[in-house]
Structures are given as structure tokens and as C-alpha cells.
Amino acid sequence: MKKLVVSLAAGLILAGTAATSASAASYQVEKGDTLWGIAQNNQTSVEKLKELNSLNSDIIYPGQSLEIDGQTQTQPASYTVKKGDTLYSIGQEFGVSVSDLKAWNALGSDIILPAQQLHLQPTENVDVLPEQVEEKPVKEEAKQAEPTETPQPEENTTEPTVEQSASAPAPEEASGKEVTVTATAYTAGCEGCSGITYTGINLNENPNAKVIAVDPNIIPLGSRVHVEGYGEAIAGDIGGAIQGNRIDLHVPTKEEAYDWGTRTVDVTILD
Secondary structure, three states: OOOEOOOOOOOOOOOOOOEEEEOOOEEEOOOOOOHHHHHHHOOOOHHHHHHHOOOOOOOOOOOOEEEOOOOEEEEOOEEEOOOOOOHHHHHHHHOOOHHHHHHHOOOOOOOOOOOOEEEOOOOOOOOOOOOOOOOOOOOOOOOOOOOOOOOOOOOOOOOOOOHHHHOOOOOOOOOOOEEEEEEEEEOOOOOOOOOEOOOOOEOOOOOOOOEEEOOOOOOOOOOEEEEOOOEEEEEEEOOOOOOOOEEEEEOOOHHHHHHHOOEEEEEEEOO
């Protein structure tokens, strides 16, 4: 849990009403923090953090004290999901946990869709969520490159590197785009893995979840994609070795990871 130098003011949230909270005046950087993540947690921007702290780059280090632009924020009672949103990013923006969002909205998984309405506060009557958009058929390519080797499954990390901390914005009009990538496989039970993806998906609780680790500069985080030979998945994780046209896809067992090996596949960004 991140340590705030100045404690937050706690407010009582009632169903159907908005609540206000004040962001911290300063923050002590911990291992794995990025300016982007700190900005999301405190409802500010990377540019504002750099301006307040006279930073010439996005590089920060553990133990560093950062000034946060303290301002009162009004939290709405509900939120309409936008393209690229995840439960993790929404929770970070509004200061609620993924588990609370799932409980308040009767969600059985971490998957959400654009235009879906989410409660941001507890309520006695959970609305029936909009029906999921009918999946568009994806034309599979007949070709599939044969694996050149069968390496040990790569360890996937949920901590972003310094280079990943300043991820470029997702390219516009990404829907329908197809990219050719090198694909490896991993499991949530690998040594040193927490089982929680960068976007908050718990793979230990959802061992059959179709999730891939991506370079956000190539495939936007939170995108729904189709991977040749793997199926429909969520771009919900990153990895230290996942750079450029490369992905790491989650499978339930090590045997399946070994069987997958290393392949060259096509990935279609659905939305």
C-alpha cells in the first residue's frame, strides 16, 4: 500500500449521492511507482506533477518526495465505461477497489465494455447491466508459422520499467488494426509472479482468463483483441521483456505454456 505523507480526509458515501475527497499535498515514492500511476491515483496529470516538482524527465526514485496539487474532487455516483477502460483504471481514478466495483455492479469477471454503466458507490438496487455487444466474427488467416523452439515459459512481471512509465498514448483508430507479433506463453504460478496483472486482473482466481501482456505503444492496454491460435482476449498486462511487436499470453498450466513455445501470430484489435 502506498504511503501518503499527508493523510486523506475521509468522507461518508451514501447511495445515489456524490462524495468529495481531497488529494494529498505530497507523496513519498515507492519501488515500482511511475509518474503516470501517481497522477492517476491523485486525479492530476504527469505534466502537472513535473511542473510542481521541477522535473525535467519522467524518472523518479524510491524515497523521493513529490508535491501533489491538492484540490477537492467530486466523485459521481456512476460512470460510463469508455474505450480502453479497465476496472483497475476506473478504480484508480475514483479511489475505489476492483473488488468493490465488482460487488456494487454484480460483475462475475473483470471484463467490461464501452457504454456500460458502473456504480461507483454502494447501492441497494444494482441495475441490470447492458447486454454485451455481439462479438464480430474474425476471419482467421490460414497460415501459421511453425515454432522454431520450445523455451521455458518466460516470467511475466507486473512492475513497469522506467522506460514503460512514460507510455505513449494509444494510437487513434486502433479498432480493426492487425499486427504481426512474436508470441510466448506464461502462467500465473511462475516463480516471483503475484498472479495480479498490471490492470488488476487476478489470474489466480481466474485461471482460464484469456489475457495477454503487451507493449502499450503497439496494442493499447484494456483492448479486446483476437490472437491467432489463442482466441479472443484482453490486453491486460505488461512485462519487462515485452517490447515492440511481442506479446506474452496467459495459459492455465505450465504444460500448455511449453506446448505453445514461441510463435509468430497475427493479432487483431477488436476495440
